Each structure stands twice: as C-alpha cells, then as structure tokens.
Amino acid sequence: MHAAPPIRNALTIDVEDYFQVSAFAPYIRRDEWDSRPCRVECNVERILAMLDQHQQTRATFFTLGWVAERYPGLVHRIVAQGHELASHGYGHERASDLTPEAFSQDIERAKKTLEDISGTAVQGYRAPSFSIGKRNLWAFDCLARAGYRYSSSVYPIRHDHYGMPDSPRFAYETREGLIEIPVTTLRVLNHNLPSSGGGYFRLLPYAVSRWMLRQVNQQDRASAVFYFHPWEIDEAQPRVAGIDAKTRFRHYVNIGKMAHRLERLLGDFQWGRMDDIFLRPAAARAS
Template sequence: MSPIANAFSIDVEDWFQVSAFAPYIDRAHWHSLPCRVERNVDLLLGMLAEQEASATFFTLGWIAERYPMLVRRIVDAGHELASHGYEHHRASDQTPAEFRADLVKARDILEQTGGCPVIGYRAPSFSIGAGNLWAHDVLLETGHRYSSSVYPVVHDHYGMPDAPRFPWRTGDGLLEIPVTTVRWGGRNWPIGGGGYFRLLPYNVSAWGLRRVNAVDQRPAIVYFHPWEFDPEQPRVDSANAKTRFRHYLNLHRTEPRIRRLLREFRWQRVDQAFSDELEKACAS
C-alpha cells in the first residue's frame, strides 16, 4: 500500500438526476420517482467505516432538503460535506447569475443541514471548461475554496484536455483539483473512477493510481455515484442505446470493486488529501 493517502469522493445524486437522462426524465417529476440514494449512501458509509477511510460527499442541495438525516450521518461519520449544486444543472448551461444563485442556494441548505462549513464544489458532469472559466470567480465569491470540476480528458460531454493534471490555482486563488488521469502516449487517460471504473478491468484503474502515487508522487482523487453499485435501480428504457450502455454497464461489479479499492489504497477526504495546496491557496 502506498504511503500516500488519496482522496475518495462521492457525487451524491439519485439515478434519475443523471445529466444523460435529462432529455428523458422531466425535473418536474423527480419528486414522484422512487428514490434509492439513501440506501446507496448508507451502504457506502458502511464500506468506508469497515476500512476506517474518510471521503468527501459532493451533495445536491435537492437531496439535502429531502434527506437531512442522511446528510447528518455523513457529517457525523467524519466525512467532508461539499456541494454538487442544488438541482444538478450543468454549469455550462447557466448564466453567471444563474450559476451564482444555484451555488448560494445549495451551500446555504448544506451548511444549515450539516452544521458545518462547505468549502468544496464539483460541477455536475464536470461542466466547467474552457468556455466558462468565469465560474471559478463566482465560486470564490460565494465562499468556496476549491473546485473539482475540470476534467483534463477528451470526452463528448465534458473535458478540458489541456488543463493541468494536478491541482492548480485560478487567477483569483481558487484551487481546482482535477480527477486523476494517467499521462500515456502523449494523452491523458481517465483512471479516476466513474464510468471508466466500470468499463475497464479493475487492474487498469489500480495500475493507474499506483503509477500516480509512485511516479508522479501525488495523491490521486477518484469519484463515484451512489447509483453506480445499485443494479436494481429502475431502468430508463426510453433512453438511447449509448446512454443505457454507459449508465448500466457493470453495475453489479461496482460494489466488490470499490471494496477492493478501499482495501488496497489509503483514502482521505479531499480537504485532507490536498490540505497543503488548500492552505497555500487560502494564504494568498
């Protein structure tokens, strides 16, 4: 096991809130759909407790409003509470004013519910990129100290492949912490969780994380969603084949893979794993 502690993060949203399902599921109907987030997050909390690992939960304000005791369980277990926005609107689809309002609403709900400061944010679908870097300024102005929203990869829905692979400071001092990639063949390859973790064999992800720890001498940051290890979730049959493939692939394999990941690496909250970088950003 590497002596470097990596950052484990969860984007707390339910199956019907995934951006790829937005064309098929009306937001106005969210309240009437069967929620599974509480069951899935509690399972995650149990897995983390078994390995005495801590994590950061980037949580939707919409979820916190409806499941305040779930938020309290996250905080009481020693994990970091961070923001995923209020209603899973992509930052790239919002104006600066809309983005600001979403940030403020979500942060207020999370802080009141969790009883703790919220300094971190992750944009839904990693939707901060070259076209809306102004979002970093708004994040800093609304009291956030770090973001994990720019993914330095090539992807059809997000990505800024020329962005730094490791934490970097924006012009005004916000710390951006990108999800981990491996540099290979002149290109960044995603090995930080999510759909790639389900698509590729486990050993590919483990090799990439060990390479970052050993060769780059850096902590890695990975991310998952509660719905990713819930094979019994409702199916959205109206979604196109590509969307269904990406969403439902290997759901039955994710829980045992995450358990193995938790055993084989050291894990901390994002604010702990990157505490030195945060202190420098806040001091400037």
C-alpha cells in the first residue's frame, strides 16, 4: 500500500512596511508614510533569497499598491522568480473601515497598479487585517465585480480586531466565480485555533506550530495557508515610540527568532503559490 503523497501548502507574504501595520494607525499618520525610512524592499529581497535556497519554493506575495508604485523593480523580481503577485489593497485600509464605494475604488486601483507594473494578471486579494466579516460581506460582491478570482480575507477565529469563527475553515465559493480561501485553523474541542502564521507563529514554540500544520495536512487532508510579513524578519526595524504595551508585545515578540523559524518551516513542509494550489484543476496540479 502506497503512502499518500505529501500535501503542498500555500505560503503567503503580506507585503507592507512596518509603519503601515493597522495596530500602528493611532500612532503613525498616513501623511507621515513617505517620510519614514522604508525597509520593505530589503526585507522582501531577503525572503526571495530564502525561498530560492529552499528548492526554489514558490509563494504568493499579497502586495500593497502603495509599495508597488514606489518599488516597481521589486514587483518585477517577485514575478521573475516565479511567484504569484496578488493584491493587498492599495493603501492598507481595513475593508471594515470603508464604504462599499471606497472599498471598490481601493481594490480596483490596487489591481490596476499591480497589473500595469508587472504585466501579469492579478487574481487574488487579501484584506488588511483580515477585515472581511459578517458586517461587510458586501465586500465579496465588490471583489467579484473587480475581476478577482479568490480572496483570502477571512480568519475563522475569535479575535479582538477581526475574525468570523463560524465561517468555513477551508476554501468555499462565496460569489459566482469568487472563492474565499481562509487562513488555516485547527479544530480542537469545537474551537478553531489559529495555525497559520503571523504573531501566533512568533509567540508559540515552533514545535507547536509545526504540529498544528501537520494535523491539518494529516487529519483534514487539506492544504494549509500560512502567512507572514516582511517586517517580521527585521529585527533592526525602528521602534515606534509611544505605543501601548499590548501593541508593543504583539508587534515585536520574538522577531529575532522569526527568520530561523521560517527556515525550519520551509524545510519541514512543501509549499507553493495560492493560485497553483487552489485555482488549477487537480489533474494539472498533479502533473
């Protein structure tokens, strides 16, 4: 009896700079962004090199239009190295903070910006801070009209800033021609546990994160969706002054360990692009 082939998981990077994090919005005004020292380009370059060294692992880069306009060469390098370019919106505004009209303008502007710079079609979108929930499901209508084929904007957990714990844990069609691919959770005792990266990956021991991802692969026989940010590997990033203790802890906890943990993660699992894993027919994926 042959063992089941290993499952390929989706590796995703939310391309934004440290000062654009939603939790810093009360402390850093948008009109200050251009005066801040940008570190996103060098951090993404580190990630590209890391992926290339691990059997040329491919990933999906959910990229802000704001970043793409300022670093078009970085966008070209992402695409040239075989990665998927997807949208993180234009200006890192939470979908839950926008009207339907403003949200449509943001996602359409981001898609056009990324496509014009890269010369490739942009099929995927991730809302900043996973900000699609029960109160703004209209966002899926906007995404479908804008021509996106998938979203990865729902986190089916309870969280003080986001989350829709009763939503499906795995990919589902939310509008005709548009699927939602939630970031990964592990079901334990009727609760969804966050198992897909971000601050939880930095906070928890690596062995716990690895175990959770393996459970999803082995028990659910499903591909996991893992995410992180370029600033999470940047121990030397400027420290933002005046932030509250909770925000400080969430942003900076174990940043110095992140790069090493990612190296281990890349070696312990098989990874690929969102579009290859979730959009291509099964026969094509197997070839």
